[in-house]
Amino acid sequence: MTIDPGYRVVIGLETHVQLKTASKMFCRTSAAYASAPPNTLVCPICLGMPGVLPVINAAAVDLTIMTGLALHSEIPPHAKFDRKNYAYPDLMKWYQISQYDLPLCVGGWLEINADGETRRIDITRVHLEEDTAKLTHVVGDDGQPASLIDVNRSGVPLMEIVSEPDITSAAEAMAYGLKLRNILRWLGVSTANMQDGALRIDANVSVWPSGAEVGNAKVEVKNMNSFRALGQALDYEIERQIALYERGERLVQETRGWDEAAARTVPQRTKEYAHDYRYFPEPDLPPLSITRERVQGLAARMPELPDAVRQRLVGELGVAATDADELIEDRDLTAYTLDVIERHGGPAAEVVTWVLQDVRRLLNARELDVADIPIDAASMARLLGLRAKGDLSTTMAGTVLEEMFATGKSPEEIVAARGRQISDTDALVEIAREVMAANPQAVADYHAGKDRAIQFLMGQVMRRTRGQANPGKVTELLRVELGGNGGA
Amino acid sequence: MIDREQVVHVAALARLALSDAEIDRMQADLQQILQAFEALNALDVSDVAPTAQVIPLATVERPDTTEAPLSRDDVMRNAPRVERDQIRVPAVLTED
Numbered sequence: 001m002t003i004d005p006g007y008r009v010v011i012g013l014e015t016h017v018q019l020k021t022a023s024k025m026f027c028r029t030s031a032a033y034a035s036a037p038p039n040t041l042v043c044p045i046c047l048g049m050p051g052v053l054p055v056i057n058a059a060a061v062d063l064t065i066m067t068g069l070a071l072h073s074e075i076p077p078h079a080k081f082d083r084k085n086y087a088y089p090d091l092m093k094w095y096q097i098s099q100y101d102l103p104l105c106v107g108g109w110l111e112i113n114a115d116g117e118t119r120r121i122d123i124t125r126v127h128l129e130e131d132t133a134k135l136t137h138v139v140g141d142d143g144q145p146a147s148l149i150d151v152n153r154s155g156v157p158l159m160e161i162v163s164e165p166d167i168t169s170a171a172e173a174m175a176y177g178l179k180l181r182n183i184l185r186w187l188g189v190s191t192a193n194m195q196d197g198a199l200r201i202d203a204n205v206s207v208w209p210s211g212a213e214v215g216n217a218k219v220e221v222k223n224m225n226s227f228r229a230l231g232q233a234l235d236y237e238i239e240r241q242i243a244l245y246e247r248g249e250r251l252v253q254e255t256r257g258w259d260e261a262a263a264r265t266v267p268q269r270t271k272e273y274a275h276d277y278r279y280f281p282e283p284d285l286p287p288l289s290i291t292r293e294r295v296q297g298l299a300a301r302m303p304e305l306p307d308a309v310r311q312r313l314v315g316e317l318g319v320a321a322t323d324a325d326e327l328i329e330d331r332d333l334t335a336y337t338l339d340v341i342e343r344h345g346g347p348a349a350e351v352v353t354w355v356l357q358d359v360r361r362l363l364n365a366r367e368l369d370v371a372d373i374p375i376d377a378a379s380m381a382r383l384l385g386l387r388a389k390g391d392l393s394t395t396m397a398g399t400v401l402e403e404m405f406a407t408g409k410s411p412e413e414i415v416a417a418r419g420r421q422i423s424d425t426d427a428l429v430e431i432a433r434e435v436m437a438a439n440p441q442a443v444a445d446y447h448a449g450k451d452r453a454i455q456f457l458m459g460q461v462m463r464r465t466r467g468q469a470n471p472g473k474v475t476e477l478l479r480v481e482l483g484g485n486g487g488a
Numbered sequence: 489m490i491d492r493e494q495v496v497h498v499a500a501l502a503r504l505a506l507s508d509a510e511i512d513r514m515q516a517d518l519q520q521i522l523q524a525f526e527a528l529n530a531l532d533v534s535d536v537a538p539t540a541q542v543i544p545l546a547t548v549e550r551p552d553t554t555e556a557p558l559s560r561d562d563v564m565r566n567a568p569r570v571e572r573d574q575i576r577v578p579a580v581l582t583e584d
Contacts, residue, residue, distance in 0.1 A: 021552050028555040038573040042563045059552035080540055087503050089577050137579060141571055145579035148571060151563065276501060281540035286547040 007242050008208050010218075011173055011234065012124075012165035015180060016158055017190045018131060018198040019063045024155035025130045026054030026097065033152035034196060041152040048093030053284050056081075060128060060157035061104065063189040065290070066298050067159060068105025068126045070183050070305055075295050079104045081128075081282040089149060090132035098160075100279040103127035104290070110163075110183075111307065114175040121176050122164035131156040159189075165204065170234035174227055177201050186306050186331045194226055201230055206251060207241035215251070221265055223257040233258035237265050309334060317341065317348035326356055332370035333360070336377055343381035346388050354384065358398055362405045375404045383411040391420040393471055423470040425477070428461070431469070432477050435460040446482055454478055490518050 024031050027045035045052045065075055082100035105126035112119055133154040140146035161180065167173050181199060184192040192199040206218040221237050224230040236258075241251055256265040304312075306328040313319040313327070327334050337355045341348045359380070363373065375383075383404065387397040392415065400414045407414075422428060435457055436443050445453040454475070461474050495515045499506045506514065557563075560573065569576040 023552050023554045028550070028553060029557045030554045037560075039560050039563045039575070041557050042560075043557050046557075047563065047566075056547060056549045057552050058549035061549060085501070087501065089580060135580070136574070140576060146571070147577050147580045148574035149577060150574050276497075278501065286541055286543070286545040288549075289546045 004242055006210055007245070008210050008214070009168045009238055010165045010206050010208065010214060011167035011169075012204045012218075013163045013167065013173060013176060014202045014204070015161040015163075015177070016131075016200040016202075017067075017161065017184060017192065019060050019157040019159055020188065020190050021057055021059045021063070021157050023057055025057050025060055025128070025157040026155060029155065031156045033156060036152050038150040039152060042154075046092065046151055046155050048091070054097060054282075056285065056288070057157060060159075061288070061290075062294075062298055063157075063187075064104045064126060064128045064159050065295060066187050066302055067161070067184065067189055068108065069295070069299055069302060070187055071105070071108035071110055071123050071126065071161070073105035073108035073123060073126055075105055075290055076102065077290055077292070078102060078287055079290060080287040081285045082279045083282045084129075084277045084279055086277055089147065090135055091130075091154060092133070092151060096129060096132070097282055097285070098129035098279075099127035102287070104288075110176060110179055112172060112175040112179050114169070114172040119166075119172070121166045121172070124162040124164050126159060126161050129158050129160060130154070131158040165206075170231045170238065173201075173203060173234050174231045177227060177230060182306055182329065182331075186303060188303075194224075197225070200225075203230070203234060203237075205234060205237045205241070207238055207245070209245055217251045217253040219251070219253070219265075220255045221258060222255065222268070223259075225260075229258055229260055232263060233265055236263065240265065303331075306331070306334075309338070313348065313352070319349050319352045323349070323352045323356060327352060330370065336370055336373065339377035340380045340384070343378055344384045344388075345381075346384060351384060354380075354401075358401055362402065366405070374408055375401075379404060379410055386411055386415060386420075390423055390470070391415060393421050393468075395471070396421055396467060399467075419466070419468050421470050422465055422468050423473055425473070428469060428473055428477050429481065431461055431464055432457075432474065432481050435464065436478075436481060443482065454482070457482075490515060490522060 018031075021031055023029060024046070027043050029043045029046060030036075030041050033041055045054060068075055079099065080102045081097050084096045084098045084100070085094070086096070087094060103125045107125070108123035109120045110123060112121055131153050134150045134152070136148045136150070138146055138148055163176065167176060177199075181192045181194075184190045184199070190198055194200070201224060203221045203224075204218045205221055206215070208214050219237060219241070221233050224233050237256070244251060255268045257268045258264075259266050310324045310328050313324040314321050319327075327337060333355065337352060340355070341351045344351055359373070363370065368374070383392075383397060383400060386392045386400075387394065392400060396418075400411055400418070403409065403414050404411060439457060439460060442453045442456050446457070457478055458471070458474055461469050461478070462471070492511060492515055495511050495518065496506075499511070499514070564570050564575070567575040
């Protein structure tokens with residue numbers, strides 16, 4: 001969408017990320033709520049029973065620090081948790097343990113590509129808190145409106161990444177979200193699936209007439225459960241706010257939800273005083289000291305991040321930028337490819353092409369994940385080695401790959417059974433001559449200027465050799481044997 | 489100085505329905521409590537680092553291991569009402 005140049009768009013994103021831990025944030029109850037029947041993953045701490053005390057999950061702190069490091073944040077030596085008070089039954093305690101003024105990670109940036117431009121979006125902070133219970137609004141069994149509470153999700157570690165209001169379009173917001181999701185997946189800190197609610201992106205959007213002072217009013221847009229929805233909701237909201245100004249109205253601060261079916265944002269009723277949270281230091285949790293040793297240890301544990309891998313693929317290994325971009329979307333496929341590249345030793349660009357095209361097609365056809373790929377990197381590298389040596393043509397290598405997928409056999413075994421590519425000149429000349437003698441019409445057509453006739457003859461040679469003739473060589477030999485081409 | 493309006497606001501946040509007499513009493517009580525804290529203003533703390541706690545403790549963390557939760561029957565023991573294995577409460581506004 002092109003934005004009216006008479007307006008300036010200011011968007012900040014708040015991204016909530018469920019962390020991939022075994023247990024909840026402040027208790028030892030399992031965090032695997034998605035597959036559990038209602039209220040079966042609940043303990044006295046989840047219920048906020050009198051006298052219980054929260055204990056911090058070290059893994060959640062580690063994963064948050066790793067995320068901060070990936071986003072170039074500062075990790076201060078002291079952090080603390082705070083109590084965010086609000087009266088809503090999605091937390092049994094009536095408060096959420098969150099972080100207010102001393103978060104685990106401060107500052108940072110994320111580089112994005114949108115609309116053909118590379119930009120840095122500044123990160124304000126990354127902090128840790130607990131997820132809430134799931135509320136379902138229903139008509140109860142007595143016919144009265146009611147809310148039902150499933151406490152399972154309550155207390156699941158939730159990381160919040162807050163961006164500065166640096167984003168100026170829906171396209172940039174989507175680029176930011178996709179980039180962030182990829183980093184979270186590479187780090188292994190979260191499944192980051194939006195559909196499951198493991199990744200939730202809320203946006204603060206305000207549009208101002210160009211040249212006018214940027215005011216305080218902003219609209220918080222929520223309920224986008226896919227990247228498509230995120231883009232649509234922001235485009236809609238930007239247009240809506242511009243239309244407000246065009247009608248001479250003012251922007252009103254409010255929370256709006258994306259209504260997928262109606263394809264528009266609608267005002268959400270929020271509680272009066274909802275933003276008066278009366279934060280204060282969490283009395284049940286003394287401050288956290290984050291040692292430099294811990295931060296260094298986590299930094300050492302971090303995998304190479306997608307941007308660095310992309311740089312290496314393009315800069316050192318000569319892979320096309322578009323292929324590298326496509327590949328780094330998938331961490332596991334990238335790891336596999338890098339393994340094959342190292343073992344193969346041949347041109348990396350060729351390996352990437354094979355993976356992105358043939359391997360991925362075969363994986364998709366069998367609905368397999370990269371983790372379940374039936375051929376290991378060593379076998380794949382050996383197959384490409386056979387291809388490089390000339391034992392296999394490209395087409396034959398594709399056929400062998402398919403058979404490897406289907407049977408799990410090694411490339412050598414399959415080649416031994418099927419035979420290698422025939423590149424021997426004498427043998428091919430003999431076959432070419434036989435084919436020409438058997439197809440005088442095609443030879444005549446060729447001499448009459450129909451260059452296409454050579455394809456027919458080529459096909460005949462392939463038939464006789466059961467596809468094993470070296471195609472480049474056959475074409476070359478046929479042209480020599482046929483003599484002058486009457487046409488082309 | 490805490491005024492009456494602030495008392496009413498804080499009571500609303502805490503979902504407390506206070507009578508006029510109770511508001512008066514709370515205003516006086518809160519005023520007294522705040523005055524007690526004001527005594528701290530007499531101290532010169534310009535060379536003391538701000539802190540959120542008064543005992544010299546750093547928090548502890550635990551390894552990411554799980555243990556068995558409560559049985560659902562126990563979870564529901566204090567629920568005002570149970571429906572579809574969940575805690576039923578009067579309808580509340582949608583707020584994510």
